[in-house]
Amino acid sequence: MFRFDKSILMPVSFILFFICSIAETNRAPFDMGEAESELIAGFMTEYGSMGFGLFMMGEYLNIVVGACLTTILFLGGWDCPFGLFPGVWWFLIKIYVLIFSFIWIRWTYPRTQIYKLLNLSWKILIPFSLVNLLVAAAFIKVF
Numbered sequence: 302m303f304r305f306d307k308s309i310l311m312p313v314s315f316i317l318f319f320i321c322s323i324a325e326t327n328r329a330p331f332d333m334g335e336a337e338s339e340l341i342a343g344f345m346t347e348y349g350s351m352g353f354g355l356f357m358m359g360e361y362l363n364i365v366v367g368a369c370l371t372t373i374l375f376l377g378g379w380d381c382p383f384g385l386f387p388g389v390w391w392f393l394i395k396i397y398v399l400i401f402s403f404i405w406i407r408w409t410y411p412r413t414q415i416y417k418l419l420n421l422s423w424k425i426l427i428p429f430s431l432v433n434l435l436v437a438a439a440f441i442k443v444f
Contacts, residue, residue, distance in 0.1 A: 322367035
């Protein structure tokens with residue numbers, strides 16, 4: 302059966318989730334709290350090699366977890382539309398593309414100001430997500 306509510310609302314949900322997962326990684330353009338380039342190494346100044354390495358590994362693990370959640374929730378997980386690759390490889394390809402886009406966004410866009418991030422989250426992302434939730438609830442109730 303064709304699900305009208307999911308076909309219309311999933312791109313909006315995907316964009317909202319992807320922007321929020323980029324902001325959750327605390328990397329440029331949303332790294333207001335640290336700003337390592339202005340503060341030598343930010344909060345990691347006091348850490349030696351192993352502690353610093355664990356912090357950096359944790360940040361990159363956050364990117365991998367965000368890409369895995371995005372793949373599972375919005376991109377079909379391990380399903381392949383062509384039937385060429387086994388499920389695990391197709392899942393890894395989707396994750397790799399999302400990780401590449403995370404890093405590409407970091408390299409492309411400059412750091413935003415804290416007030417622009419607050420305006421983005423409070424004035425754009427939260428209202429769009431609430432409207433998306435209400436429209437999805439209306440479609441589920443009607444259809």
